[in-house]
Amino acid sequence: MTIKSDRWIQVMAREHGMIEPFVAEQVRGGIISYGLSSYGYDMRVADEFKVFTNVFNTLVDPKHFDPRSFVDVRGDYCDIPPNSFALARSVEYFRIPRNVLCIVLGKSTIARCGIIVNVTPLEPEWCGYVTIEISNTTPLPARIYANEGIAQVLFLESDEPPLVSYADKAGKYQNQTGVVPPRL
Numbered sequence: 001m002t003i004k005s006d007r008w009i010q011v012m013a014r015e016h017g018m019i020e021p022f023v024a025e026q027v028r029g030g031i032i033s034y035g036l037s038s039y040g041y042d043m044r045v046a047d048e049f050k051v052f053t054n055v056f057n058t059l060v061d062p063k064h065f066d067p068r069s070f071v072d073v074r075g076d077y078c079d080i081p082p083n084s085f086a087l088a089r090s091v092e093y094f095r096i097p098r099n100v101l102c103i104v105l106g107k108s109t110i111a112r113c114g115i116i117v118n119v120t121p122l123e124p125e126w127c128g129y130v131t132i133e134i135s136n137t138t139p140l141p142a143r144i145y146a147n148e149g150i151a152q153v154l155f156l157e158s159d160e161p162p163l164v165s166y167a168d169k170a171g172k173y174q175n176q177t178g179v180v181p182p183r184l
Contacts, residue, residue: 003039004100004155010036012097012155020093032109034149041153042107044091045132047146049078050179051086065182077145080115080136089179090130091147096122099161103154104130110150114138117151125165128176 004012013022023035026042034042050070058066070087080086096102101124106117118133132150136142144150167174172183 001101001156001158004157006036006038008157009041009155013041016095016097018095018097020095021091032107032145032148032150037152039154041092041155042149043104043130043151043153044147045088045134045144045150046091046129047074047076048179049073049086049088049144050181051078051080052084062182063184065184067181070181075146077143080134080142080144082136082139082141084136086134086136086144087179087181088132088134088144088150090132090150093127093129094122094153095127096124096166097157098124098165099158100124101156101158103156104151105154106151107149110144113142115142115144119151122153123166123171124162125167126171127167127174129178131173131176131180 010024012018019041025035026033026037027035034044051073052069053071056068058069060069078086102122104119104122110117114137116135116137119130134144173180
């Protein structure tokens, strides 16, 4: 399994729609960078967020998730309360090839502020907007800026396709749009 370069990512995005919209260079300068990098793609966070709240005193249970656990926020930024959590989505829509697995890592600028970004691997033949988990580990409010970089996607290509892809097993997060909470 090898990591794929900017050349491969660019061809796959332009000729096969792997990333839409696709930005073919690193965009920086007064913002948290996004776009194509040497061995990855820095995706952006969209302007819609679901921020955890305790207003309704619900239990966070992945088997019986209560949507009242969130407050919806839409705007140029989202302030995540201290020691709290938010869900967001990528600006980009991804179509992962059958013989590729993607690992997503939070950007260093965000991590150095005590904000942890978690995304599970993007499996072979998964398609959709990426749901992004953002944890504010600090005792202070933390601001996330919409339409700026949030995480880097690394593309790992296998020497053979899997027997069963995410699409084959009709994965529950296939073709997701918007910010998608836990499903069972």
